[in-house]
Amino acid sequence: MKVSQKALACNLSPMRKFYPYSVAAKQQGKKIYSLNIGQPDIATPTAYFDAVKNFELPVLAYAASPGIPELIKAIQHYYDNLGIHYEESDILITTGGSEALQMLMLSILDPGDEIIIPEPFYPNYNTFVKSAGGVIRPLTTTPEEGYRYAVREKLEALVNDKTRAIMFTNPGNPTGVVLTPEELRIIADFAKEHDLYVIGDEVYREFVYGGEKLATIGAFEDINENAIIIDSVSKRFSACGARIGTIITRNKLLQQQLLKFCQARLSVATLDQVASTALYSVGPEYFEAVREEYKRRRDTCYAKLMQIPGVIASAPQGAFYMMAALPVDNADTFQKWLLTDFDDNGDTVMFAPGEGFYATPGRGLNEVRIAYVLKQEDLERAMDVLAIAIKKYNETH
């Protein structure tokens, strides 16, 4: 029996491909510092669990297909506080940002249609785009240029009559790049002129370390028809397991298409929606505390990394990732070796090798994504282990 060409064109996750080796390493008694997946260790606000415990209905019924009104209103209120007003019908609740992306790609891409994405990018974009029959047209950035991408000439060079959209994670995963208002304006103008959707994946919005509010694509009113926001409770409230996301757009025709997919899958999990509504009652002091914690981690991680000879990285301005070029021949080989052949006093470390974050073949071979989601002392130890490992690896390879 045949499987589809589009499924064959997709890959397993580069964040999870070394999982079998990590299991084996653990069985050998190694301690692994896991910096490969963006799973924060911050406690989920208790408001979530309180809401779940207070759920009193005897039947766990389907919710409304667009989402429960209480959660939609909570998200509307959150955006009102950012100075951006959306109608309730502009906001659709999804099963994580992931489902939002899947529905969106199916709604805007036909086979052969193109979407511009700066690389390195979140690798799961590959599956969402390819399964819709679409093609990623990467805008290549480099560690030397700090992975910045909002450059008009570079954007213009990629557009053609198949181009439907430009999509980016802002703040950036895996790069930590935060767009300035001026950069976002460049992208907005570009999208407007070429009649493209602008998709801002802003799930890391609260994680900006320069003290500024994130410049968001939702604030540019002249591109109301173009702009689409992807958002989620996963990172914001350390509630990744809730699988509650949202897709926000003022484009009515697009809303209608998305609603078809919402209805086809009936609804998003009821309890998780109820509990996520309670998350939005958490005040700004929660975000501040978490942001400070991640900022310290970023500073630690970046400072330690810069002490390793030959490493190229820029201090990430947001999210909780950084991309770094390591002085090794191949990050994939190095990661495997870290799990199978190396330890320092029983410790080793796990990253996501960089190649899977690029669409252009041959790019990112010596890069890794580091998720600084562990507490200070663990991060420090992980960076020390990395320094020792690079030295030893290069002595033996």
Added chain:
Amino acid sequence: MKVSQKALACNLSPMRKFYPYSVAAKQQGKKIYSLNIGQPDIATPTAYFDAVKNFELPVLAYAASPGIPELIKAIQHYYDNLGIHYEESDILITTGGSEALQMLMLSILDPGDEIIIPEPFYPNYNTFVKSAGGVIRPLTTTPEEGYRYAVREKLEALVNDKTRAIMFTNPGNPTGVVLTPEELRIIADFAKEHDLYVIGDEVYREFVYGGEKLATIGAFEDINENAIIIDSVSKRFSACGARIGTIITRNKLLQQQLLKFCQARLSVATLDQVASTALYSVGPEYFEAVREEYKRRRDTCYAKLMQIPGVIASAPQGAFYMMAALPVDNADTFQKWLLTDFDDNGDTVMFAPGEGFYATPGRGLNEVRIAYVLKQEDLERAMDVLAIAIKKYNETH
């Protein structure tokens, strides 16, 4: 900006299209007996809510992409009790049966590929198939023939070199048809000879009213490579809002493709998986009690329906739906009229008009799907209201 052709080819749900009229009718003070959606009124087992309340981890983290091992084992055990053994790797947890269907269609269908589905069928199949670029080749059945479809000549007439699969809901939604082991054998032989996937959507498995165990496609070992089971806790445990489903196949190549989609969307909601694991500890006495309740409802609904002159229906053998041809010119017009222009002592009734359950244009125009998900006295009243309404409608149209 363009939206995709495949999204435009999809429709809003026929089960939900009269929702705005129902809201208006309620505002006028009408009481609506809702038989349009398969939302049971049976209490969800308390094991679900107990498990949720006992969840003690401070971080609501991502679960493993294929599903949590405890739930996979619980489902494995459930199938072992049916005499069918699956490996753990054969079972992937999904966000409802809906996500299972979406992932499956993306995994097996490329643009233009065909899938045979007996009509009338569950309308959301349209969106899952079309969004993958696929084409539904309907096997037309009729109320006069009791909506039966496992007829070799009819199947053979639909197959061509684009055909990839045959899919059916068994027990049937919307028809209530339950395949006999002999009928299932016909389909299995057909699939085997033509190298097709056989997709058994068996979410209503426990709702078979003749006393027999459901004949399942999973029991035919000679088609291990072809067989795919879609399953869910939604109807079985009256836990529709949990959004926990599963896709089960022994086909390794297909498993690999499905796993790509599982990884791309990271995981299924953690709490709902933990709580759904607890549901599988509910004993067979739970199924028996619920089955008896639905059987009574079916009997009531069918007996009352048969007293209305001109109605054509067969007693459904499973699930909790029946399809019926009504003596009206158009079920869509009739449904709208029921909400806008009719009431009997303030009461009216809501069905899902039949047209949306067919792929062949012009079919099902005078049919409706009735979900007998209300308690006895409400069902009786709903059928009485229907009888009065048909009479009045035909006097005025």
